[in-house]
Amino acid sequence: MSLVYAGVLSHAPGITGRADLVKNTAERDALYAAFDRQRQDIEASGAEALIVIAAEHFANFFMNNMPAFCLGMSDRYEGPIEDPGWLKIPRTTVPGNAALSLRLVKETMQTVDVAYAEEWKFDHGIMVPLHFLTPRFDLPVIPVNINCQGPPLAPLHRVWAFGEALRRACDAQPERIALVGTGGISHWPATPDSGKINVAWDRAFLDRLLAQDRDALLAYDDVATYREAGQGGFEIRTYIAAAAAARGPGELEFYTAELPIFAVGCTVAHFTVAS
Amino acid sequence: MSLYQLQKFLYVLNREPQAQARYRENSDDLIADYDLTDEEADALRNGDIGLLYVLGVNGQILMHYAAFLGIAWFDYLELMRQGIARHGPVRAGVYTLTGGGESFTPEERERPQ
Numbered sequence: 001m002s003l004v005y006a007g008v009l010s011h012a013p014g015i016t017g018r019a020d021l022v023k024n025t026a027e028r029d030a031l032y033a034a035f036d037r038q039r040q041d042i043e044a045s046g047a048e049a050l051i052v053i054a055a056e057h058f059a060n061f062f063m064n065n066m067p068a069f070c071l072g073m074s075d076r077y078e079g080p081i082e083d084p085g086w087l088k089i090p091r092t093t094v095p096g097n098a099a100l101s102l103r104l105v106k107e108t109m110q111t112v113d114v115a116y117a118e119e120w121k122f123d124h125g126i127m128v129p130l131h132f133l134t135p136r137f138d139l140p141v142i143p144v145n146i147n148c149q150g151p152p153l154a155p156l157h158r159v160w161a162f163g164e165a166l167r168r169a170c171d172a173q174p175e176r177i178a179l180v181g182t183g184g185i186s187h188w189p190a191t192p193d194s195g196k197i198n199v200a201w202d203r204a205f206l207d208r209l210l211a212q213d214r215d216a217l218l219a220y221d222d223v224a225t226y227r228e229a230g231q232g233g234f235e236i237r238t239y240i241a242a243a244a245a246a247r248g249p250g251e252l253e254f255y256t257a258e259l260p261i262f263a264v265g266c267t268v269a270h271f272t273v274a275s
Numbered sequence: 276m277s278l279y280q281l282q283k284f285l286y287v288l289n290r291e292p293q294a295q296a297r298y299r300e301n302s303d304d305l306i307a308d309y310d311l312t313d314e315e316a317d318a319l320r321n322g323d324i325g326l327l328y329v330l331g332v333n334g335q336i337l338m339h340y341a342a343f344l345g346i347a348w349f350d351y352l353e354l355m356r357q358g359i360a361r362h363g364p365v366r367a368g369v370y371t372l373t374g375g376g377e378s379f380t381p382e383e384r385e386r387p388q
Contacts (some may be wrong), residue, residue, distance in 0.1 A: 014336075018348055021382050057335035058352075063279060081290050086342040121290060125337075130278045149335060151369070190334030191370050192355045195379030231369040261382045 003170040004045040005178035006246035007038060007270035008209075011054070012089075012184065013124040014262040016131055017087045027258045034254035035132035038180075040110045040125055041270060042133060047178035049097050049140045050133065051104075051166065052126050055148035055183045055235040067115035068154040069162050071108070072143035073101035079122025079130075089127050097140040100175060104142065107169035112162050129182045146241060148183065149232040156218045159237045163244025170245070181242030182263040183235030186228070193230070193248035195260030201229050202255070202265045205236060209243050209270060210250035214224040217243070232264065248272030278331050278367055280309045284319060285332060289339040324351060325358020331367030349383045 008012075022028045038236050042050065047249070059081045061067060077094045084091050105116045122130075122205070131138065147153055170177045186198035186204055206262045206268075208216040217240050227235040243250065252270040284306070288294045297305045298308045306316050318326040324343050327337055341351040365371040378384045 021348075023382055023385075028349060057339070058333065059290055062283065064283070082339055083342045083345075131387040149333065160279070188373065190280050190360075191328075192352050192376050193373050194352060194377060195383075196373070197379075230373070251311065261380050 002095050002173045002175060002177050003167060003179060003245065003273050004047055004176045005042050005270070006273050007041070007268070008181045008242050009035065009038060009129055009268045010184060010264050010266045011125050011128040012189065012262050012264045013082065013087055013128065015266070016089055018165055019088065022259065022261055024196045024258055029043045029255055031254060031256060031259065031266045032132070035255065038268050038270070039079050039133045039135070040052045042178045043269055044082065045178055046176045047139065048175045049100055049142055049177050049244070051142045051144055051170070051177060051179040052129060053146065053179065053181040053238045054125045056125050056140065057149060059121045060119070060149065063150050066147055066150045067145070068147050068158070069112065070115040070118040070145045071101055071105050072096060073098050073105060074089070074118050074120060077120050077122055077143065078261035080127040081121045081123050087124055088126065089131050090149055092137055093261060094122060094130065094137050095140045097142065097164060099123075100140070100173065101142050103173055104166070104169045107172050110165070110167045111168070112158070112165040114162075124270050125182065129180065142233060146237045147158065148237050151222070153222065153234055154237065156220060158239050160214065160218060160244045160267050163241035167245040167247065168239065179242060179245055183238035184232040185239075185267060186230055187264040188230035189232045189263045194263045196230070196262060197257045197265045199200035199257045199265065202257070206246050206252055206255065206267070206269070209239055210252060210271075212243060212247070212249055243271060246271030246273050248274030277310055277315065278313060280311055281315045281319075281327070281330060282332055282336055284309045284311070285336045285340050289336065289343060295343065323358075324354040326362055327358075328370070329354040329358045329362040329365055331365060333368055334370035337370075349386060352378070352383065
């Protein structure tokens with residue numbers, strides 16, 4: 001088995017960019033500590049590469065040519081595309097592994113149609129997780145995108161199949177690979193409603209996710225998600241794909257809705273990587 | 276209305292340093308490359324976040340554009356509210372306002388005016 005770690009975590013530009021505006025600094029620091037424990041777990045797994053299943057925000061893909069699923073296939077990536085002063089993450093080069101990406105793409109393609117990209121500019125959706133999980137930017141990253149922005153979006157049963165395909169692809173490789181899904185649960189980002197969070201919806205979703213309740217997860221539909229969890233709720237796709245890849249139950253390490261300035265309920269969790 | 280073209284303009288601007296340089300030097304030159312209505316072109320020429328929000332620009336694209344313009348976070352939120360007050364509800368897309376425009380962030384509510 002070459003998948004050695006699977007987890008999920010939140011991303012949001014405010015997590016780094018608005019850190020100095022936070023009044024509830026104790027909760028902010030608790031979140032950062034949870035991120036750091038996840039970093040330590042990934043390092044302890046001996047991972048030689050990190051797959052980041054992200055929900056990018058028009059850094060690379062637009063409605064002129066929008067893939068449902070895409071893997072990066074380069075030896076280096078750049079980020080962030082945003083103003084570094086705004087995100088408070090310096091612009092840097094992130095190592096990739098094109099040869100490993102190629103093998104993952106070819107294996108994933110056995111069951112799911114995926115696009116690949118030999119150029120990829122990271123936005124906050126990947127840079128914020130990496131800022132905490134690989135702060136020295138020294139672990140090769142395989143970026144993966146699920147379109148969560150430009151409807152029509154992939155149905156959730158296809159997202160599940162994509163996660164399963166990624167897992168099969170990882171297991172066919174000799175490298176030790178870690179995988180994280182990163183997205184929001186309920187949130188209304190980049191609107192005047194920024195900071196609105198549906199805690200009950202988040203908790204119910206996390207319960208189903210961590211219990212590997214596939215049927216319940218695939219029963220979510222975008223109309224209800226949009227109504228109850230906002231357009232940011234479409235990003236549950238990244239978490240669902242991570243669960244499908246892990247196969248085992250999960251454990252919630254951190255959740256808070258007490259940092260609305262970050263525009264999302266902040267989550268850290270990991271799964272048992274089951275055979 | 277040409278929301279696709281409007282968002283394409285901002286998508287390119289947000290990610291390409293060459294487009295950013297052209298925009299800063301002469302925004303009309305870059306705007307002329309796109310098939311935009313007068314209202315859309317004016318919104319881009321003026322960096323009118325409120326009108327762009329009402330026109331239906333995806334919030335993720337708009338947020339990155341506001342950062343490029345150097346607009347602080349809480350000012351960005353307020354500009355969108357002012358856009359709705361001035362131009363009416365969001366006309367397209369999924370980044371709509373769900374409530375009455377109240378702030379969900381204590382740090383915003385308590386900031387010095």
